[in-house]
Amino acid sequence: MTEAPLAISVDLGGTRLRAALITADGNIVKRAETATLASSGPETVLQQIEALAKDVAQTVEPRQICGLGLCAPGPLDTKAGLALSTPTIGGFTDFPIRALLAQQVPWPVWLENDAIAATYGEWKFGAGxxxxxxxxxxxxxxxxxxxxxxxxxxxxxxxxxxxxxxxxxxxxxxxxxxxxxxxxxxxxxxxxxxxxxxxxxxxxxxxxxxxxxxxxxxxxxxxxxxxxxxxxxxxxxxxxxxxxxxxxxxxxxxxxxxxxxxxxxxxxxxxxxxxxxxxxxxxxxxxxxxxxxxxxxxxxxx
Ligand SMILES: [Zn+2]
Known part of the structure; x- marks a missing residue:
């Protein structure tokens, strides 16, 4: 396994939850996904995110991981770390997802709109x-x-x-x-x-x-x-x-x-x-x- 610094990324969708270990140059080292339990309440979804992030992280030294980036459907207040009113995931209304996730994992956590995250991906490593x-x-x-x-x-x-x-x-x-x-x-x-x-x-x-x-x-x-x-x-x-x-x-x-x-x-x-x-x-x-x-x-x- 690589010794380079790694980040964990989590892409929360209304139907699929995906997580990966990523290098700074955009290579996926490990990837996992599961069905989002979107109607089971925000606490359950939060537990799913934590479990999947820890699952992709378990094969590397914790100190190799420099942070966790989470993206989700909007509208989000990404500056305050809040899900404001995500229509596809039940209970994601003024939900402080970034702070709650940061209490459960040993890495700093950032929140981003999923489409803005994808824009960045395509800009740096894809078609743009x-x-x-x-x-x-x-x-x-x-x-x-x-x-x-x-x-x-x-x-x-x-x-x-x-x-x-x-x-x-x-x-x-x-x-x-x-x-x-x-x-x-x-x-x-x-x-x-x-x-x-x-x-x-x-x-x-x-x-x-x-x-x-x-x-x-x-x-x-x-x-x-x-x-x-x-x-x-x-x-x-x-x-x-x-x-x-x-x-x-x-x-x-x-x-x-x-x-x-x-x-x-x-x-x-x-x-x-x-x-x-x-x-x-x-x-x-x-x-x-x-x-x-x-x-x-x-x-x-x-
Ligand atoms: Zn509309």
């Missing part, structure tokens, strides 16, 4: 390396995001910047998990495509991509519809941030090649000409963007 300006979006159950602006990772007030999924795209659109209508994530996320899939008798987004690859006309129509909604939000982000590149991660990026046709069309129709050649890339680190990001951030903080 060497960019001074980038926008990352993750489209799965919802849509999250992050931005690097003039060489700095954007955090904003309370660390809550870049909740791109809640931009209103269609004021009379479908209801969003946040309570508003027509948010980007209610129209363009993986769950939005899951819902559209049912209208043509398919089970989910993945089935739509498979059918579209087999030239099923209805499936192709749904892919195009989703691509158009994705494109509308991406054009807004291009105009807002003028990034060197836009990176798409999350479950929907499994259909990246299919979606990118419609997205490019939308960009061509709606972006001002000087913005039209901004590259749109698929995330390079897959499921591990958040884990690698939040782990390597620890080395910058110590």
């Amino acid at each position: 390396q060497s960019s001074e300006n980038l926008v990352y979006i993750t489209a799965s159950t919802g849509i999250g995001g992050g931005a690097v602006v003039d060489g700095n990772l954007l955090h904003g007030r309370k660390g809550m910047a870049a909740h791109f999924g809640h931009m209103t795209i269609a004021p009379d659109g479908p209801l969003c998990a946040c309570g508003n209508k027509g948010c980007w994530e209610a129209l363009a996320s993986g769950s939005a495509l899951d819902k559209r899939a049912k209208t043509i008798g398919l089970s989910n987004a993945r089935a739509v991509f498979t059918a579209a690859n087999n030239n099923n006309t209805e499936a192709r129509r749904l892919v195009d519809e989703t691509a158009q909604w994705l494109g509308i939000g991406l054009v807004n982000l291009m105009h807002l941030y003028s990034p060197d590149c836009l990176i798409i991660g999350g479950g929907l990026s499994n259909g990246f090649d299919l979606l990118s046709v419609g997205i490019s069309q939308r960009v061509k129709n709606a972006a001002m000409p000087p913005f039209q050649n901004i590259p749109i890339l698929k995330a390079a680190l897959g499921d591990n963007s958040g884990l690698i990001g939040v782990g390597t951030m620890v080395f910058d903080r110590i």
